[in-house]
Amino acid sequence: MLKVSRKAKIEKDFKLSRYASYRMTVVGSQAKRQVNILYGIGIFFLLFIFLPWTQNTRGRGRLIALEPEKRPQTIHSIIAGRIENWFVSEGDFVRKGDTILFLSEIVDQFMDPQLLDRTQKQIDAKGFSVTAYNQKIIALQRQIEALTIEQRYRLEQARNRVIQAELKVKSDSISFEAAKVNFEIAKKQLVRSESLVEDGLQSLTQLENRKNTFQREQVQIIAAENDLLSSVNGLLNAKIELNSVQVDFDNRLAKAESDLFTAKSSMFETEIDLTKLENQYSNFKVRAGNYYVVAPQDGYITQAIQVGIGETIERGAKIASILPSKYQLAAEIFIDPIDLPLIQIGNKVRFIFDGWPAIVFSGWPQVSNGTFGGKVHAVDNFTSPNNKYRVLVVPDPDEKPWPEPLRIGTGANGILLFNDVPIWYEIWRQLNGFPPDFYELDFGAIYKKK
Known part of the structure; x- marks a missing residue:
């Protein structure tokens, strides 16, 4: 019989391992280890992508001095x-x-070894000229004052003469009128005496006396008229003299004032020349110091x-x-425009300096070694010639200080730190080209700490 019952096992009669096709379908211990390794890697990757990752962006730059005057x-x-x-x-x-x-x-204009001394002599001479003009101005002012006083007295004297002449004209006019009255009386008395002599009532001697009286009065009226005309002429002369005094002093005062203004103008021009010489002297002196x-x-x-x-x-x-010799180091780094909106004053930065070895995990700054901390101090509001924005970073006082041997010009590779996100999110962001997540600093706490 063939013994084909269900409980019978083929392995007892046949060795299947002899067949290669069978051996390929049987799972071996090595394959199990590989599957376990793949499972482990998958579980590790699944756990890994949920680990925290600090988003960052890099910027290359160099060290400079913080203060412009210290660069x-x-x-x-x-x-x-x-x-x-x-x-x-x-x-x-x-x-x-x-x-x-x-x-x-090397300039011909300044090669004279005694340039300063000779310029100083010119300044002294101009100073003496200014003093002389000043004294002349004072003398002319005194002359004008004296002429003004003399003019007042002379005009008063001339006015008094005019008044005296007017009074004399009045006096002579009265005397002339009195002489005319006396002449008329003498004339009438003479006519009456002639009538009386013709009537035989008066002697010739009395008539002759009347004629003498008439002739004397005639002389008196002529003399009085002459005196009156002389007085009128004297009044005219007094008025002419008053006008002459006024004109004479006006001319003398005008000339004195003209000389005064000329002296002032000359003094001002001399002062201008003096100022120019003093300016030249100062320029020469400063140039000599240079x-x-x-x-x-x-x-x-x-x-x-x-x-x-x-x-x-x-x-x-x-x-x-x-x-x-004394300066405060700072780093200037350049970032892409896409990252500019995320940069704020006070952002944390990690640095790798040229010449200082470092082990860097950009997403895990806590485990990095050989990096140094910094804080954003300033951000430019316009792009640099390389079409990037310049960020100025100073040492972080909460971190270890920067190395003492650092010098201005040392290369600096900065890592600007942003928000903490899972690794899977960071991978998704990088694949899609999105910028890092934006976060805000607690400025109140920062200022309070300061």
Whole structure:
């Protein structure tokens, strides 16, 4: 019999493992391990994508000084000149006011070694001229005052003469009228005497007496008229003299005032010349002081741009560069315009400095090593020539300080930190090209802490 009952097992009679097709359908221990590994990886990935991730954006830049006046600068020559002597070398420390080099003059206008002394003599001479004009003005003013007083008295005297002449005219006019009355009386008495003599009632002697009286009165009336005419003429002369005095003093005062104004004008012109000379003297003195090029502040001479002895330089030429000795470091980094709306004053930043090794997990700044903290200090309101926005970052006082050997110009790679999100969300955001999530700082707490 074939023994094909249900309970019978084929393995007892046949070894299936001898067949390759069978062996391919049987799950082995190695395959089970691979499946378990895949399950483990899947579970780990599922748990991993729910881990927190700090969103960030990167910006490349360099270290600078926070204060503009503390940044590296070049020293310029204020005047054109010839280099005569250097007093420093590259790398030397200088203090504010220390001499860096000495220049000699190359402009013909300023080559006179006694330029300042001769200019000072011109200033002194102009000053004496101003003083002389001032004294002349004072003398003319006194002359005008004296003429004014004399004019008042002379006019008063002339007016008094006019009044005296008017009174004399009145007096002579009265005398003339009295002489006319006496003449008429004498004339009538003579006529009556002649009638009486013809009638034989009066003697010839009395008639002759009347004739003498008539002739005397005739003389008196002529004399009185002559006196009256003389008085009228004297009145006219007095009035003419009054007018002459007025005109004479007016002319003398006008001339004195003209001389006064001329003296004032000359004094003002001299003062203008004096001011110009004083300005030139100050310019010459300042220029002489610029022969010595001095350090504008404490710092180190980093590079001599103009070299050699006897080399001529133009006005405004660069002579040397200086790095201030005391400054506060800050980092300027550049970010893309898409990230600008997310940047706020006080945002946290992690830095990787050139020359300082670091292990960086951008999404987990807590476990990164070799990075240094910073805070956003300022953000530009316009793009830089590279079409990116400049962000100024200062050291975070709550973090460990930046390395002491850092110098201005060191490269800095900044990581600006934003919101904490799951990893799956960050992957989805990156695939869709969305910007990081926006979050707001608690400025009240920040200022309170400050």
